[in-house]
Amino acid sequence: KQEVTQIPAALSVPEGENLVLNCSFTDSAIYNLQWFRQDPGKGLTSLLLIQSSQREQTSGRLNASLDKSSGRSTLYIAASQPGDSATYLCALTYTNAGKSTFGDGTTLTVKP
Amino acid sequence: DAGITQSPRHKVTETGTPVTLRCHQTENHRYMYWYRQDPGHGLRLIHYSYGVKDTDKGEVSDGYSVSRSKTEDFLLTLESATSSQTSVYFCAISEGREGSYEQYFGPGTRLTVT
Numbered sequence A: 001k002q003e004v005t006q007i008p009a010a011l012s013v014p015e016g017e018n019l020v021l022n023c024s025f026t027d028s029a030i031y032n033l034q035w036f037r038q039d040p041g042k043g044l045t046s047l048l049l050i051q052s053s054q055r056e057q058t059s060g061r062l063n064a065s066l067d068k069s070s071g072r073s074t075l076y077i078a079a080s081q082p083g084d085s086a087t088y089l090c091a092l093t094y095t096n097a098g099k100s101t102f103g104d105g106t107t108l109t110v111k112p
Numbered sequence B: 001d002a003g004i005t006q007s008p009r010h011k012v013t014e015t016g017t018p019v020t021l022r023c024h025q026t027e028n029h030r031y032m033y034w035y036r037q038d039p040g041h042g043l044r045l046i047h048y049s050y051g052v053k054d055t056d057k058g059e060v061s062d063g064y065s066v067s068r069s070k071t072e073d074f075l076l077t078l079e080s081a082t083s084s085q086t087s088v089y090f091c092a093i094s095e096g097r098e099g100s101y102e103q104y105f106g107p108g109t110r111l112t113v114t
Helices: none
Strands: A008-012 A019-025 A032-038 A043-052 A056-059 A062-067 A072-077 A088-093 A100-102 A108-111 B006-009 B008-014 B019-025 B031-038 B042-051 B056-059 B064-070 B073-078 B087-094 B104-105 B109-113
Touching: A019 A032, A019 A108, A032 A062, A032 A072, A043 A056, A043 A062, A043 A072, A043 B104, A056 A100, A072 A088, A072 B006, A088 B042, A100 B042, B006 B087, B008 B019, B019 B031, B019 B087, B019 B109, B031 B064, B031 B073, B042 B064, B042 B073, B056 B064, B073 B087
Parallel strands: A008 A108, B008 B109
Antiparallel strands: A019 A072, A032 A043, A032 A088, A056 A062, A062 A072, A088 A100, A088 A108, B006 B019, B019 B073, B031 B042, B031 B087, B042 B056, B064 B073, B087 B104, B087 B109
16 A cells, blocks of 8 residues: 655745755555645645656746655755745555545745 | 535534535546545545546545536535544546546535534
């Protein structure tokens, strides 16, 4: 069974800092890895998707990488802003029907 | 906005009563999913659908049933609600094109079973 771990569970940084969120998984047989953002009381917003054959994806200040051999993905956020404060979740899709396992998330607080 | 709506958005019900949650999409995506999100457990898959009338169980399907009679609608039914089913329920959709299963989520339904 695919296990997905996100460490740390919470992170607090000052505004402007670059930061890295981590996602570890146990089974490299995946279709894709997806990073989401969730604001309190809201649904999940898709940030980036990396297909199994890809190594990284970028969108604005966000860069996500995928290393299947080590079972790791990272989400890099450049020049963090208070508006980046949210919970960030990673999800691994492991079947051809899109079944996914989610990590518990990292709650990020960016202080002004 | 991925064109996903969930209804109701909030519901309080009593133990033992049946409850049906609705997910509606306007994207004509093939795959639809129901998740529950609980503190300490993260997001867990309840049931999913890979086409009209084609559904299968997820990891926490006991006590839940689903139906999909049209591409755009996916219903989740709690046959006899229990307090352990108090949770936030999310619907998600995916096109599943070219081996990529990017998922888009609805706004969620907060269900309280008293």
